[in-house]
Amino acid sequence: MQTDRTDAPAPVSAERRLSAVLALIAGAALIVVTVVFLFHHGVYFVLGLLGLAIAAAGAWFAITERARRRIIGSSVAILGLAVVIIALVLAIVDTGRFVIMAFVALGLFAVTTACARHALTPHLHELDRLHQPLRPRHPVLICNPKSGGGKVERFGLVEQARGMGVETIVLAPGDDLEQLARDAIARGADCLGMAGGDGSQALVCSVAVEHDVPFVCVSAGTRNHFALDLGLDRLDPRTNLTAFVDGVQRHVDYATVNDRVFVNNVSLGVYATIVQQDSYRNEKAQTTAAMLPELLGSTAQPFDLQFRTPDGRDIDGSFLILVSNNPYSGALFDAGSRRRMDTGTLGVVAVSAQTGADAARLVALSAVGLRKTSPAWHEFTTDEFEVRARGGQAYAGIDGEALDLATPLVFRSHHRGLRLLVPADNPLAESRRRARNVDLRAIVQIAVQHSAVR
Incomplete structure (x- = not known):
């Protein structure tokens, strides 16, 4: 019998309600400051994003190509970084208000985030009734x-x-x-x-x-x-x-792939192929650098991996598929971690770029936060997922362990x-x-709730 009820609603204290109100006020002020900031410095902001995209695309070619292409990629990456620096310098020289507004925006962002997280976090006495000692x-x-x-x-x-x-x-x-x-x-x-x-x-x-x-x-x-x-x-x-x-x-939650339990994730494609190498355990960086041009360069062949998205599209040749036990956070400062472990869903991320140029464009879009607009990027949650391979086998990295599995691979979340x-x-x-997953609706509900724990 279950003895914890973490999904049960907890009463809200007056302190948490005050934090929610402060988060809403600071958030509104942050929006105003951001709009003003972009109005005065939008051209520099756009120039900086363009430079970041160029640098990301160049870096992609630098690590996935050999010889002359690698040199060209490195040069493009340096050029992109130079554009970012130029945009920042021009903005600062243009007016001192740039620095002031930037600090104000950062301050408001910190206040908004801190107050929102405090409002969304129950106090210890509010959690006592949800968990029983054992x-x-x-x-x-x-x-x-x-x-x-x-x-x-x-x-x-x-x-x-x-x-x-x-x-x-x-x-x-x-x-x-x-x-x-x-x-x-x-x-x-x-x-x-x-x-x-x-x-x-x-x-x-x-x-x-x-x-x-x-x-x-x-x-x-x-x-x-x-x-x-x-x-x-x-x-x-x-x-x-x-x-x-x-x-x-x-x-x-825990998850399974063909009835084998995993608690973190299963990786297919590039990473799973690299970790199969005997040299990877002792020489991770060297092995990865040596294999990336072969696996992702302009002459690389698509991976034998196929799956269907929840909206019915058939995807073939993805060079990376990552299936996680609960989805990873997409936030910049929280990437690579899961905020909840009981959503009852798998997180699926796949990249299906067919050429090096496609991949470079995706990397560039990712650098400016627009990766989801790329047709090569697939990200969704589901409680069940299947990956096929025409060859009947697929390399997989399961919680860091390298395996060669028979396909189809059937993933399931066990809520x-x-x-x-x-x-x-x-x-x-x-x-x-x-509480890191700041939900505006939840913040508003806490702010307007009339019954409070004293």
Whole structure:
């Protein structure tokens, strides 16, 4: 039975209502200042965007072509950056108001964002009723001593977990991680935890889901994307261990591709092909630089990947398809992270440019925030997605693990299907992540709500 109800509406305090009102006032002022700014400096703004687009297109050719084309691309990128600098200098020289208005706009943006996020974040006492504490009787933590450059040993995770009464298993060379998790369940484990990277987290998650026991994520990997998007502490994995003894329960989504669980994403195309190379593990930058001209240059062949968009269009030859467990944020300062982990949807991003010139145009449009206007860019959410390949096989990077899978690849989102046990302060951190998605309608509703918690 579910014990958390994170979707239930929470009462709004007078403090949050005031923050919402301030956010609306500052936001309106920001719009006015922006309009005035563009009226006086619009020509420089447009010139700067043009230079940014030129620089992005040149950079694309510089990394995907060889010899003379690479030199030309680098030269174009430098030219574009020069145009950006010239536009900025002209604007500053033209009038001192440019600097003043820029600082005012930045200040209003900061006030709007801070107040909006504060208004959208429930207080601790408002979250108490949504989450119930849970303490397992027989928790088991599996540790990968090699993950994250030896974080398990560096932070003393084994000793600390055992001191909490948690059965601890240290992964040895040749061990089958999934089988270790199953054996733990067979011995009576009522909670599974994993101290390791994202790929390891997904494997143990799959066993926890299968047996309907809560899962504890301990951020002992290198990047720890899953822990980041859950709002867990990535810098000190010891704080994650408190979930075993002083934890609350959350329900989040997990996703599958051909019944294999993933918690972050599956990449197809360029990245998936590069990570298949033996040299990639030890020489990531060198391997990538050597392969990009072959995979994306003017003589590259389209990838054998086909899919259908929700609006019925058939797309063939995408050189990148990224399917994520919940969509990634498209915001500039929040790109590469997911604000929510319980939307019940997959995020799909694909690039289907057929030529290097098409790709360069897309990169240029992306540089000025207009990538969605390109016919080569496909971005949508769905609860189920299928990718086909005429050859019957496709390289895939699943939570960072390189695999060669039989097609079709069927992706599914499993809404709130994973029971998590998290530290008691995690619901507040999770609410703050949600609040980054500033919704004008929600802000207005909070501002005009008459019933408030005192």
